[in-house]
Structure formats: C-alpha cells, structure tokens
Amino acid sequence: MEITTIKGFKDILPLEVGTWQRLESEARKVFAVFGFKEIKPPLLERTELFSRSIGQDTDIVSKEMYTLTDSKGRGLSLRPEATASVVRAYIQHRLYQNNPIQKLFTFGPMFRHERPQKGRFRQFYQINAEIFGDPGPRSDADIIVMAMHLFHIVGLSGLSLNINSLGCPECRPRFKKELQDYLSQRTDALCADCRRRTETNPLRVFDCKVEACNQVVTDAPSILDFICGDCRDHFGSLQGYLEDSDISFVLNHQLVRGLDYYSRTTFEIQTDRLGSQNAVAGGGRYDGLVKQLGGPDHPAIGFALGVERLVALLDEDNERDEDTPELFIAGLGDTAEKKVFGWVNELRRSGIWVEVEYASKGLKAQMKKADRLGVKRTLIVGDDELASGKGILRDMKTKVQKEVDLDDLVENLRKEIKDW
Ligand code: HAM
Numbered sequence: 001m002e003i004t005t006i007k008g009f010k011d012i013l014p015l016e017v018g019t020w021q022r023l024e025s026e027a028r029k030v031f032a033v034f035g036f037k038e039i040k041p042p043l044l045e046r047t048e049l050f051s052r053s054i055g056q057d058t059d060i061v062s063k064e065m066y067t068l069t070d071s072k073g074r075g076l077s078l079r080p081e082a083t084a085s086v087v088r089a090y091i092q093h094r095l096y097q098n099n100p101i102q103k104l105f106t107f108g109p110m111f112r113h114e115r116p117q118k119g120r121f122r123q124f125y126q127i128n129a130e131i132f133g134d135p136g137p138r139s140d141a142d143i144i145v146m147a148m149h150l151f152h153i154v155g156l157s158g159l160s161l162n163i164n165s166l167g168c169p170e171c172r173p174r175f176k177k178e179l180q181d182y183l184s185q186r187t188d189a190l191c192a193d194c195r196r197r198t199e200t201n202p203l204r205v206f207d208c209k210v211e212a213c214n215q216v217v218t219d220a221p222s223i224l225d226f227i228c229g230d231c232r233d234h235f236g237s238l239q240g241y242l243e244d245s246d247i248s249f250v251l252n253h254q255l256v257r258g259l260d261y262y263s264r265t266t267f268e269i270q271t272d273r274l275g276s277q278n279a280v281a282g283g284g285r286y287d288g289l290v291k292q293l294g295g296p297d298h299p300a301i302g303f304a305l306g307v308e309r310l311v312a313l314l315d316e317d318n319e320r321d322e323d324t325p326e327l328f329i330a331g332l333g334d335t336a337e338k339k340v341f342g343w344v345n346e347l348r349r350s351g352i353w354v355e356v357e358y359a360s361k362g363l364k365a366q367m368k369k370a371d372r373l374g375v376k377r378t379l380i381v382g383d384d385e386l387a388s389g390k391g392i393l394r395d396m397k398t399k400v401q402k403e404v405d406l407d408d409l410v411e412n413l414r415k416e417i418k419d420w
Pocket of ligand 1: 119129258283305
C-alpha cells in the first residue's frame with residue numbers, strides 16, 4: 001500500500017516553497033527593524049507547560065494536543081503554539097537579566113488535532129513575535145503596527161483588524177459574573193460544552209462554533225462596559241496610537257481568543273477570503289503568564305500569524321514565478337561530456353545556476369530538456385567545437401547563435417551572462 005501523509009498534515013511542495021521563503025525573508029527584515037531577535041524553542045515540551053498557560057479548559061489543551069508519555073511516565077506534548085515555549089525559555093534562561101525589554105520572534109510548525117478543513121491543518125506553521133517587559137499600550141501598538149506593516153510589505157490588503165480588551169484580574173470577574181447570569185438564563189439554547197463552560201469559563205462561549213451558541217451570545221453583555229478605569233485608559237491609548245498610525249480597526253467585544261492567558265488587549269487580523277478560517281493572525285497581552293509559570297512579574301504582549309493562510313492568500317493574488325537556470329550545457333560525445341562536467345562545476349562554484357543532462361544523449365534530446373527547464377541560453381559543445389576551440393551559444397528565445405571561445409570559457413560566460 002502506498003504510504004501518504006497523515007490527515008491534516010501536508011507536504012510543502014517545491015512550487016509553493018518560493019512564497020514561503022519570500023514571506024519568511026520579508027518577516028525577518030521587518031522584525032530586524034523593529035528590534036526583534038530570533039529564538040528557536042524545541043517542538044516537544046512538558047504537557048503541563050501548555051495546560052498551565054493556555055488553560056485546561058480550552059479546546060487546544062482539552063482536545064487538540066498530540067501528547068505522549070515518556071519512559072518515566074511524564075506527559076510530553078508537541079507544541080500547539082509558541083508563546084508558552086517562549087515564556088518558558090524567557091524564565092529558564094533569565095533572558096530579562098541584561099535587558100528588561102526583550103523582543104523575540106520565532107518561526108516553525110505547531111500541532112493541533114483539529115478537524116482539518118480549508119485553512120486548518122493539524123501541523124501548521126506560525127510566525128510568532130513577543131515583547132516582554134512593558135505594560136503600556138505603546139508596546140501593544142508596536143506589535144499591531146508591526147503585524148500590519150508585514151502584511152503591507154508582502155502585498156496583502158483588505159484585512160480587517162479586530163481589537164478588544166479582556167480587562168484585568170481586578171475587573172474581569174465582574175464581567176464574568178454578569179455573563180454567567182446571562183448565559184444561565186439561556187442554558188436550553190446552549191450546546192453541552194457551553195453549558196459546562198457557563199460554569200467553568202463563560203468567556204469561552206464567545207468562541208464556540210455552534211450556531212445556536214453564536215445566537216445566544218449576539219446579545220450578551222459587552223466586556224467593554226465592565227472593564228476598570230485603568231484598563232479603559234490602556235485600551236483608549238492603544239486606539240489613539242493606532243489612529244495616529246493610520247491603522248483602522250473594528251472594536252469587537254466578543255473577541256476572546258482561544259487561549260486563556262490573555263489580559264487586556266486582544267486582537268485578530270481577519271480576511272473574508274478563507275471561509276470560516278478567517279483569522280490570518282491573532283494575539284494579545286498576557287501580563288500574568290510569566291509569573292504564573294514561575295517567573296518574575298513581567299508583562300508581555302505578542303501575536304502569531306498562520307503561514308499557510310497567508311500563503312494561500314498571496315498565491316491567490318500572485319502568479320507563481322518559477323526560477324529558471326541561466327544556462328544549459330549540452331555536451332556531445334565522451335570527451336565533451338567530461339569537459340562539460342568540469343565547466344559546470346566551475347560555473348556553479350562561481351554562483352551561476354547551470355544545468356546539464358546526466359545521461360549521455362543526443363543534441364535533440366538535450367535541447368528539448370533545455371527548453372523544458374526554461375533556460376535562457378544553451379552552450380553546445382561536441383567534438384567539432386572542441387577541435388575548433390569555439391562552442392556554440394544559442395539564445396533559446398530568439399534562436400540566434402554565436403561562438404564563444406572555449407579557452408577561459410568560465411570567464412567568457414560570466415561576462416556574457418552579465419549582459420543577458
Ligand atoms: P492563535 O490564534 O491560536 O494564537 O493562532 C495564531 C494564528 O495561527 C491564527 O490566526 C491562524 O492564522 C493560525 N492557525 C491557528 N490554528 C491553525 C490551524 N489549525 N491551521 C492553520 N493555521 C492555524 C496563538 O497561537 C497565540 N500563541 C498567538 C500569540 C502570540 N498570542 C500572544 N503571543
């Protein structure tokens with residue numbers, strides 16, 4: 001039986017990789033100018049890192065983690081997101097010691113056992129950025145401005161930025177109580193999960209995908225009416241900074257996000273082009289998490305974008321441009337083939353992409369291959385050319401041919417290629 005990828009996992013094929021690389025390289029440039037440094041945490045962590053940070057009652061932790069047990073009976077999980085790992089590393093290596101403000105980014109695969117559908121995979125890649133050490137709204141604005149700038153640089157428009165404030169441990173309980181009362185009066189209309197959530201974690205009901213529950217929360221109280229003065233000022237200043245940066249946004253009081261560590265600002269950048277998987281990026285502030293995981297009381301904010309979703313949007317917008325080799329060298333006969341092997345190596349070492357035929361083939365077959373590869377020029381060298389010391393250089397588009405000196409061929413070709 002043929003072995004194929006498992007459900008929800010996919011190969012990123014050579015034709016797609018170009019967009020991935022462009023995205024990664026643009027993200028690196030953007031992160032550099034915003035002063036972010038890369039960190040590479042491992043893919044496997046202790047399960048409790050995720051249950052203690054993302055929250056036991058979230059879908060991610062309760063149903064979606066790939067968990068195994070090691071030989072000592074300890075639970076290990078493939079990371080479902082990067083923030084918990086970055087926070088662990090921040091605490092474990094005391095990254096705050098030299099510089100109280102740490103700006104870190106990471107790229108890589110995440111694993112969630114969700115039901116696969118368009119834009120949703122079980123292994124997916126995130127580009128993730130976090131700022132540690134600043135409680136104020138300016139770092140919230142910085143993260144959002146940076147995310148929007150990255151989308152702009154890669155050429156993606158038409159996105160909608162949704163923002164909300166989830167308040168702080170002082171004011172959120174008041175809202176939680178109010179929401180609980182509201183939901184308790186409507187339990188008949190809620191799904192079984194949301195009935196349970198009403199008791200344990202009512203804000204999670206906003207995140208439920210069941211239509212009936214969506215209906216119930218449409219008229220639910222708004223958290224923005226319950227947050228305290230400090231949270232209100234914080235959120236107001238953030239909006240001011242966004243307006244000053246010409247970034248438009250939608251206030252969405254139902255944006256709670258699927259992870260429990262958030263406080264104050266949450267945001268999501270959405271598209272209407274990916275069906276129900278409409279979030280291209282999401283993030284927020286998590287001021288209590290570093291302390292909760294055993295570190296100092298340091299605030300933080302961050303975001304992550306989903307690479308597959310972004311690549312899907314970019315590929316819809318742009319035609320894929322495949323790279324083509326500069327040159328094909330067709331060697332005809334034993335002696336020429338050996339010579340060609342040497343020239344090819346030399347040209348490649350000097351940074352020029354050259355292709356040849358591995359098997360011994362006639363001129364027609366080699367020219368066909370050169371055409372298929374889309375090369376610009378082909379150099380033809382057989383016994384006659386070796387004898388005369390002049391190869392034939394053919395322009396594959398115009399079919400015009402000219403002679404090139406085979407003495408010092410590499411230098412001659414390098415000069416030619418500069419003019420192509
Ligand atoms: P998240 O909203 O769970 O946040 O994921 C961020 C982004 O990852 C989503 O907006 C989406 O684009 C992508 N994504 C999530 N799940 C999938 C999936 N199954 N398939 C494809 N793409 C997916 C976080 O992970 C937080 N750690 C973000 C953060 C960083 N908050 C603070 N710092």
